[in-house]
Amino acid sequence: MKKMVVAIFLIPVFLIGCNQEQTIEVKDSNEEQSETVKEVIRNSDEIYTGNAIFIEDQLLVAVQAKPWLDYKKRKIEKKLQKEVEEQFPDLEVLVSADYKLYWETQKLLDEGDEQKVSEEVEKLKKLAKEET
Protein backbone atom coordinates (compact mmCIF):
# COMPACT_ATOMS: atom_id res chain seq x y z
CA MET A 1 0.00 0.00 0.00
CA LYS A 2 2.76 2.41 0.97
CA LYS A 3 4.65 1.68 -2.24
CA MET A 4 1.56 2.41 -4.30
CA VAL A 5 1.01 5.76 -2.61
CA VAL A 6 4.62 6.73 -3.26
CA ALA A 7 4.29 5.67 -6.90
CA ILE A 8 1.12 7.74 -7.34
CA PHE A 9 2.80 10.82 -5.91
CA LEU A 10 5.78 10.36 -8.20
CA ILE A 11 3.75 10.25 -11.44
CA PRO A 12 3.49 14.05 -11.83
CA VAL A 13 7.23 14.38 -11.24
CA PHE A 14 7.95 12.03 -14.13
CA LEU A 15 5.46 13.78 -16.37
CA ILE A 16 6.80 17.26 -15.68
CA GLY A 17 10.29 16.12 -16.52
CA CYS A 18 9.28 15.39 -20.10
CA ASN A 19 10.08 18.24 -22.43
CA GLN A 20 10.74 21.91 -21.83
CA GLU A 21 11.75 22.84 -25.35
CA GLN A 22 9.42 24.58 -27.77
CA THR A 23 8.95 22.85 -31.10
CA ILE A 24 7.64 25.14 -33.79
CA GLU A 25 7.20 24.07 -37.38
CA VAL A 26 6.25 26.21 -40.34
CA LYS A 27 5.08 25.31 -43.82
CA ASP A 28 6.08 28.07 -46.17
CA SER A 29 8.31 28.89 -49.11
CA ASN A 30 9.23 32.32 -47.78
CA GLU A 31 12.14 32.13 -45.29
CA GLU A 32 11.60 35.59 -43.84
CA GLN A 33 7.91 35.09 -43.11
CA SER A 34 8.45 31.80 -41.35
CA GLU A 35 11.20 33.27 -39.17
CA THR A 36 8.90 36.11 -38.11
CA VAL A 37 6.04 33.86 -37.10
CA LYS A 38 8.43 31.53 -35.28
CA GLU A 39 9.77 34.49 -33.35
CA VAL A 40 6.26 35.60 -32.35
CA ILE A 41 5.31 32.16 -31.08
CA ARG A 42 8.62 31.77 -29.27
CA ASN A 43 8.01 35.00 -27.39
CA SER A 44 4.95 33.64 -25.57
CA ASP A 45 6.10 31.30 -22.83
CA GLU A 46 2.66 29.75 -22.29
CA ILE A 47 3.07 27.74 -25.48
CA TYR A 48 5.10 24.60 -25.79
CA THR A 49 4.46 23.63 -29.39
CA GLY A 50 3.00 25.17 -32.50
CA ASN A 51 2.49 24.82 -36.24
CA ALA A 52 2.04 27.59 -38.76
CA ILE A 53 0.81 27.18 -42.33
CA PHE A 54 1.06 29.87 -44.99
CA ILE A 55 -1.12 29.22 -48.01
CA GLU A 56 -2.12 31.86 -50.54
CA ASP A 57 -3.37 34.80 -48.44
CA GLN A 58 -4.15 32.66 -45.40
CA LEU A 59 -2.16 32.02 -42.28
CA LEU A 60 -3.21 29.29 -39.88
CA VAL A 61 -1.38 29.08 -36.56
CA ALA A 62 -2.20 26.10 -34.33
CA VAL A 63 -0.57 26.07 -30.90
CA GLN A 64 -0.75 23.97 -27.77
CA ALA A 65 -0.67 25.66 -24.38
CA LYS A 66 1.31 24.16 -21.52
CA PRO A 67 -0.82 21.68 -19.52
CA TRP A 68 -1.17 23.84 -16.40
CA LEU A 69 -2.13 26.85 -18.47
CA ASP A 70 -4.63 25.03 -20.66
CA TYR A 71 -7.59 26.49 -18.76
CA LYS A 72 -6.84 30.00 -20.05
CA LYS A 73 -6.07 29.08 -23.62
CA ARG A 74 -8.81 31.37 -24.95
CA LYS A 75 -6.85 34.30 -23.58
CA ILE A 76 -3.57 32.98 -24.99
CA GLU A 77 -5.27 32.55 -28.37
CA LYS A 78 -6.55 36.12 -28.36
CA LYS A 79 -3.19 37.55 -27.35
CA LEU A 80 -1.30 35.62 -30.00
CA GLN A 81 -3.90 36.42 -32.66
CA LYS A 82 -3.31 40.11 -32.04
CA GLU A 83 0.45 39.76 -32.17
CA VAL A 84 0.43 37.72 -35.36
CA GLU A 85 -2.00 40.11 -37.03
CA GLU A 86 0.33 42.98 -36.25
CA GLN A 87 3.14 41.20 -38.03
CA PHE A 88 1.05 40.13 -41.04
CA PRO A 89 -1.57 42.82 -41.63
CA ASP A 90 -2.27 41.74 -45.22
CA LEU A 91 -2.94 38.07 -44.41
CA GLU A 92 -6.07 36.40 -43.15
CA VAL A 93 -4.89 35.09 -39.78
CA LEU A 94 -6.42 32.45 -37.53
CA VAL A 95 -4.74 31.45 -34.29
CA SER A 96 -6.13 28.47 -32.44
CA ALA A 97 -5.13 26.48 -29.37
CA ASP A 98 -7.49 23.65 -30.26
CA TYR A 99 -6.05 20.15 -30.38
CA LYS A 100 -8.01 19.30 -33.54
CA LEU A 101 -6.36 22.09 -35.50
CA TYR A 102 -2.95 21.21 -34.13
CA TRP A 103 -3.38 17.56 -35.15
CA GLU A 104 -4.55 18.40 -38.67
CA THR A 105 -1.85 21.02 -39.28
CA GLN A 106 0.75 18.50 -38.19
CA LYS A 107 -0.41 16.32 -41.07
CA LEU A 108 -0.49 19.25 -43.50
CA LEU A 109 3.15 20.11 -42.87
CA ASP A 110 4.26 17.25 -45.12
CA GLU A 111 1.50 17.67 -47.70
CA GLY A 112 2.89 18.57 -51.12
CA ASP A 113 -0.29 19.41 -53.02
CA GLU A 114 -1.00 23.14 -52.60
CA GLN A 115 -4.62 22.80 -53.70
CA LYS A 116 -5.27 20.18 -51.05
CA VAL A 117 -3.66 22.26 -48.31
CA SER A 118 -5.76 25.27 -49.25
CA GLU A 119 -8.95 23.23 -49.14
CA GLU A 120 -8.00 21.69 -45.81
CA VAL A 121 -7.20 25.06 -44.24
CA GLU A 122 -10.55 26.38 -45.45
CA LYS A 123 -12.27 23.39 -43.84
CA LEU A 124 -10.42 23.81 -40.55
CA LYS A 125 -11.36 27.47 -40.38
CA LYS A 126 -14.99 26.55 -40.72
CA LEU A 127 -14.60 23.85 -38.08
CA ALA A 128 -13.01 26.25 -35.61
CA LYS A 129 -16.08 28.48 -35.78
CA GLU A 130 -18.49 25.74 -34.67
CA GLU A 131 -19.87 26.16 -31.19
CA THR A 132 -21.95 23.06 -30.50
Next chain:
Amino acid sequence: MDQQQYQQIEDQITPPTPYVKNVLKAFLIGGLVCTIGHAFTYFYIIFFNFTETTVGNPTAATMVFIAALLTGLGIYRKIAQVAGAGTAVPVTGFSNAVVSAAIEGKTEGFVLGVGSNMFKMAGSVILFGVASAFFVALIKLILVTMGVVEW
Protein backbone atom coordinates in the same frame (compact mmCIF):
# COMPACT_ATOMS: atom_id res chain seq x y z
CA MET B 1 -31.24 1.80 29.66
CA ASP B 2 -32.04 5.26 28.40
CA GLN B 3 -31.40 6.71 25.00
CA GLN B 4 -27.99 8.08 25.85
CA GLN B 5 -26.68 4.75 27.04
CA TYR B 6 -27.99 3.05 23.94
CA GLN B 7 -26.27 5.61 21.77
CA GLN B 8 -23.00 4.98 23.60
CA ILE B 9 -23.20 1.24 23.10
CA GLU B 10 -24.07 1.69 19.46
CA ASP B 11 -21.07 3.92 18.90
CA GLN B 12 -18.82 1.34 20.51
CA ILE B 13 -20.08 -1.54 18.41
CA THR B 14 -20.29 0.10 14.97
CA PRO B 15 -17.05 -0.37 13.06
CA PRO B 16 -15.41 2.93 12.06
CA THR B 17 -16.09 4.12 8.52
CA PRO B 18 -12.86 3.91 6.48
CA TYR B 19 -13.14 7.45 5.11
CA VAL B 20 -9.62 7.67 3.73
CA LYS B 21 -9.88 4.34 1.98
CA ASN B 22 -13.28 5.20 0.50
CA VAL B 23 -12.07 8.55 -0.75
CA LEU B 24 -8.99 6.97 -2.31
CA LYS B 25 -11.08 4.32 -4.06
CA ALA B 26 -13.55 6.90 -5.33
CA PHE B 27 -10.70 9.08 -6.54
CA LEU B 28 -8.94 6.29 -8.41
CA ILE B 29 -11.98 4.71 -10.06
CA GLY B 30 -13.62 8.08 -10.76
CA GLY B 31 -10.34 9.15 -12.31
CA LEU B 32 -10.30 5.99 -14.40
CA VAL B 33 -13.81 6.75 -15.69
CA CYS B 34 -12.70 10.26 -16.63
CA THR B 35 -9.55 8.92 -18.30
CA ILE B 36 -11.68 6.64 -20.46
CA GLY B 37 -13.86 9.65 -21.27
CA HIS B 38 -10.80 11.61 -22.27
CA ALA B 39 -9.62 8.77 -24.46
CA PHE B 40 -12.96 9.01 -26.31
CA THR B 41 -12.46 12.77 -26.58
CA TYR B 42 -9.17 12.28 -28.39
CA PHE B 43 -10.65 9.46 -30.47
CA TYR B 44 -13.41 11.77 -31.74
CA ILE B 45 -11.02 14.67 -32.32
CA ILE B 46 -8.54 12.59 -34.29
CA PHE B 47 -10.83 10.40 -36.37
CA PHE B 48 -13.88 12.66 -36.78
CA ASN B 49 -14.46 16.36 -37.45
CA PHE B 50 -14.82 17.51 -33.86
CA THR B 51 -12.92 20.33 -32.17
CA GLU B 52 -12.30 20.66 -28.45
CA THR B 53 -15.40 22.86 -28.18
CA THR B 54 -17.73 20.45 -29.96
CA VAL B 55 -16.36 17.11 -28.80
CA GLY B 56 -18.20 17.15 -25.46
CA ASN B 57 -21.52 15.97 -26.91
CA PRO B 58 -20.40 12.73 -28.59
CA THR B 59 -18.13 11.89 -25.65
CA ALA B 60 -20.91 12.28 -23.10
CA ALA B 61 -23.25 10.29 -25.35
CA THR B 62 -20.75 7.43 -25.60
CA MET B 63 -20.09 7.35 -21.87
CA VAL B 64 -23.82 7.37 -21.12
CA PHE B 65 -24.37 4.56 -23.60
CA ILE B 66 -21.61 2.40 -22.11
CA ALA B 67 -22.84 2.99 -18.56
CA ALA B 68 -26.41 2.13 -19.61
CA LEU B 69 -25.17 -1.10 -21.15
CA LEU B 70 -23.16 -2.01 -18.05
CA THR B 71 -26.15 -1.22 -15.82
CA GLY B 72 -28.35 -3.52 -17.85
CA LEU B 73 -25.79 -6.30 -17.61
CA GLY B 74 -25.45 -5.80 -13.85
CA ILE B 75 -21.76 -4.95 -13.97
CA TYR B 76 -22.13 -1.31 -13.02
CA ARG B 77 -23.58 -2.23 -9.62
CA LYS B 78 -20.50 -4.23 -8.78
CA ILE B 79 -18.17 -1.39 -9.74
CA ALA B 80 -20.29 1.09 -7.79
CA GLN B 81 -20.08 -1.09 -4.67
CA VAL B 82 -16.31 -0.62 -4.66
CA ALA B 83 -16.04 2.93 -5.95
CA GLY B 84 -19.04 4.69 -4.38
CA ALA B 85 -18.99 8.35 -5.40
CA GLY B 86 -16.36 7.60 -8.04
CA THR B 87 -19.05 6.12 -10.25
CA ALA B 88 -21.91 8.38 -9.16
CA VAL B 89 -20.39 11.78 -9.83
CA PRO B 90 -19.41 11.44 -13.55
CA VAL B 91 -22.12 11.45 -16.21
CA THR B 92 -22.14 7.65 -16.05
CA GLY B 93 -23.86 7.87 -12.65
CA PHE B 94 -26.71 9.83 -14.22
CA SER B 95 -27.10 7.16 -16.89
CA ASN B 96 -27.09 4.47 -14.22
CA ALA B 97 -29.82 6.27 -12.27
CA VAL B 98 -32.06 6.49 -15.34
CA VAL B 99 -31.56 2.92 -16.56
CA SER B 100 -31.79 1.19 -13.19
CA ALA B 101 -35.02 3.05 -12.39
CA ALA B 102 -36.40 2.02 -15.78
CA ILE B 103 -35.51 -1.63 -15.17
CA GLU B 104 -37.04 -1.48 -11.71
CA GLY B 105 -40.34 -0.18 -13.04
CA LYS B 106 -40.61 -2.68 -15.84
CA THR B 107 -42.87 -5.06 -13.88
CA GLU B 108 -45.51 -2.35 -13.53
CA GLY B 109 -45.94 -1.97 -17.26
CA PHE B 110 -44.51 0.42 -19.79
CA VAL B 111 -46.53 3.58 -19.19
CA LEU B 112 -47.02 3.57 -15.43
CA GLY B 113 -43.87 1.57 -14.69
CA VAL B 114 -40.99 2.44 -17.01
CA GLY B 115 -42.35 5.80 -18.13
CA SER B 116 -43.12 7.23 -14.73
CA ASN B 117 -40.19 5.71 -12.86
CA MET B 118 -37.44 6.50 -15.33
CA PHE B 119 -36.83 10.07 -14.19
CA LYS B 120 -37.58 9.55 -10.52
CA MET B 121 -33.92 10.07 -9.58
CA ALA B 122 -32.75 11.78 -12.76
CA GLY B 123 -35.60 14.29 -12.62
CA SER B 124 -34.13 16.00 -9.58
CA VAL B 125 -30.70 16.01 -11.25
CA ILE B 126 -32.17 17.76 -14.28
CA LEU B 127 -34.20 20.21 -12.18
CA PHE B 128 -31.34 21.27 -9.93
CA GLY B 129 -28.90 21.22 -12.84
CA VAL B 130 -31.03 23.66 -14.82
CA ALA B 131 -31.71 25.79 -11.75
CA SER B 132 -28.06 26.04 -10.73
CA ALA B 133 -27.02 26.72 -14.34
CA PHE B 134 -29.47 29.62 -14.35
CA PHE B 135 -28.00 31.10 -11.19
CA VAL B 136 -24.40 30.63 -12.35
CA ALA B 137 -25.25 32.39 -15.62
CA LEU B 138 -26.97 35.17 -13.67
CA ILE B 139 -23.91 35.69 -11.46
CA LYS B 140 -21.65 35.73 -14.49
CA LEU B 141 -23.92 38.23 -16.26
CA ILE B 142 -23.75 40.52 -13.24
CA LEU B 143 -19.97 40.20 -13.07
CA VAL B 144 -19.62 40.94 -16.79
CA THR B 145 -21.91 43.96 -16.56
CA MET B 146 -19.84 45.23 -13.65
CA GLY B 147 -16.72 44.71 -15.72
CA VAL B 148 -15.00 42.28 -13.37
CA VAL B 149 -14.61 39.45 -15.90
CA GLU B 150 -15.08 38.95 -19.63
CA TRP B 151 -17.30 36.40 -21.31
